[in-house]
Amino acid sequence: MKDSRGMKSFDEYYMKEAIKEAEKAYDSNEVPVGAVVVYREKIIGRAHNQIKLLKDPTAHAEMIALTQAAAYLGSERLLETTVYATIEPCAMCAGAMILGRVKRLVFGAIDLKTGAFGSVLDLNKLKLNHKISVTKRILENECAALLKEFFKIKRRGRLVA
Amino acid sequence: MKDSRGMKSFDEYYMKEAIKEAEKAYDSNEVPVGAVVVYREKIIGRAHNQIKLLKDPTAHAEMIALTQAAAYLGSERLLETTVYATIEPCAMCAGAMILGRVKRLVFGAIDLKTGAFGSVLDLNKLKLNHKISVTKRILENECAALLKEFFKIKRRGRLVA
Numbered sequence: 001m002k003d004s005r006g007m008k009s010f011d012e013y014y015m016k017e018a019i020k021e022a023e024k025a026y027d028s029n030e031v032p033v034g035a036v037v038v039y040r041e042k043i044i045g046r047a048h049n050q051i052k053l054l055k056d057p058t059a060h061a062e063m064i065a066l067t068q069a070a071a072y073l074g075s076e077r078l079l080e081t082t083v084y085a086t087i088e089p090c091a092m093c094a095g096a097m098i099l100g101r102v103k104r105l106v107f108g109a110i111d112l113k114t115g116a117f118g119s120v121l122d123l124n125k126l127k128l129n130h131k132i133s134v135t136k137r138i139l140e141n142e143c144a145a146l147l148k149e150f151f152k153i154k155r156r157g158r159l160v161a
Numbered sequence: 162m163k164d165s166r167g168m169k170s171f172d173e174y175y176m177k178e179a180i181k182e183a184e185k186a187y188d189s190n191e192v193p194v195g196a197v198v199v200y201r202e203k204i205i206g207r208a209h210n211q212i213k214l215l216k217d218p219t220a221h222a223e224m225i226a227l228t229q230a231a232a233y234l235g236s237e238r239l240l241e242t243t244v245y246a247t248i249e250p251c252a253m254c255a256g257a258m259i260l261g262r263v264k265r266l267v268f269g270a271i272d273l274k275t276g277a278f279g280s281v282l283d284l285n286k287l288k289l290n291h292k293i294s295v296t297k298r299i300l301e302n303e304c305a306a307l308l309k310e311f312f313k314i315k316r317r318g319r320l321v322a
Contacts, residue, residue: 051237052237054237055231055232055234055235055236055237056228056231056232056237057227057231057237057238057239057257057260057261057262058219058224058227058228058231058257058260058261059237060260063219066218066219067217067219070216070217070218070219071216071217073216074216075216076212076213076215076216076217076218076220077218078218090256090260091252091253091255091256091259091277091284091289092252092253092254092256092257092260093253093256094252094256095251095252095253095254095255095256095277096218096219096253098252099218099219099221099251099253100218100219101218113289113290114289116252116256120287120288120289121282121287123252126281126282127281128274128275128281129274
């Protein structure tokens with residue numbers, strides 16, 4: 001299942017789960033980003049953005065999913081986990097993944113404004129004590145489409161208001 | 162009170178509060194880092210590292226204090242706040258401060274291994290949509306001494322064990 005072709009379908013399966021989370025965010029009027037954390041093929045964390053709901057700038061999908069995964073594992077080390085995120089993580093979320101020793105990150109859309117694995121910076125290129133294996137652009141169009149639609153409606157709302 | 166000399170004593174007052182938090186971490190066998198968030202001269206968030214206690218890689222002092230401050234303000238925007246941290250924040254915590262639009266950061270000790278405001282990177286120098294006014298090395302020796310003592314005892318423990 002995990003040859004290069006099998007790995008892709010494997011990754012797409014979990015990314016679809018992350019997209020389901022992003023859709024929940026969309027329905028709640030939050031920036032539509034979702035994330036799941038996978039350990040031994042099991043989802044042990046899944047979350048969507050809850051910044052507006054919780055009124056908390058740290059409540060990104062990835063952060064909530066990482067905290068859930070750590071609770072599941074009973075450890076602050078998320079060794080052997082893979083994080084699936086619908087968009088390239090920001091410095092906060094990327095930093096949290098490195099602190100948690102996440103093994104692998106798979107993300108969908110590139111984030112040219114805040115992405116911390118290649119866009120505005122690349123945490124993997126700094127002298128930190130852990131590096132994460134990163135796979136980009138899995139189901140990129142689906143991930144990006146949700147965000148585009150969300151911001152299009154937001155802009156329209158501002159024009160009308 | 163807030164001329165350059167007054168500002169320093171003002172900053173030292175709040176840094177001492179952050180150091181009290183770091184001491185709590187030390188007493189709990191956590192890496193001794195503390196943080197407070199100040200808004201209109203009032204402390205609205207205060208916390209110490211709780212990574213081991215909560216078994217959560219995101220439970221840095223700064224993150225917990227930011228979440229408390231957001232709850233106090235009832236907003237994900239921490240406008241007009243100052244964060245006092247005993248050590249230079251890592252990428253996760255620095256990223257969270259930028260997301261939260263924190264106005265000013267005052268920190269104690271430099272962190273050459275993970276510091277994200279000048280050491281391994283400087284988030285203020287990237288094209289992000291917010292910059293934070295940073296004051297470094299306030300009560301640096303006191304902040305660093307706690308960390309040095311903690312790691313000295315840790316190393317000794319490893320040699321004995």
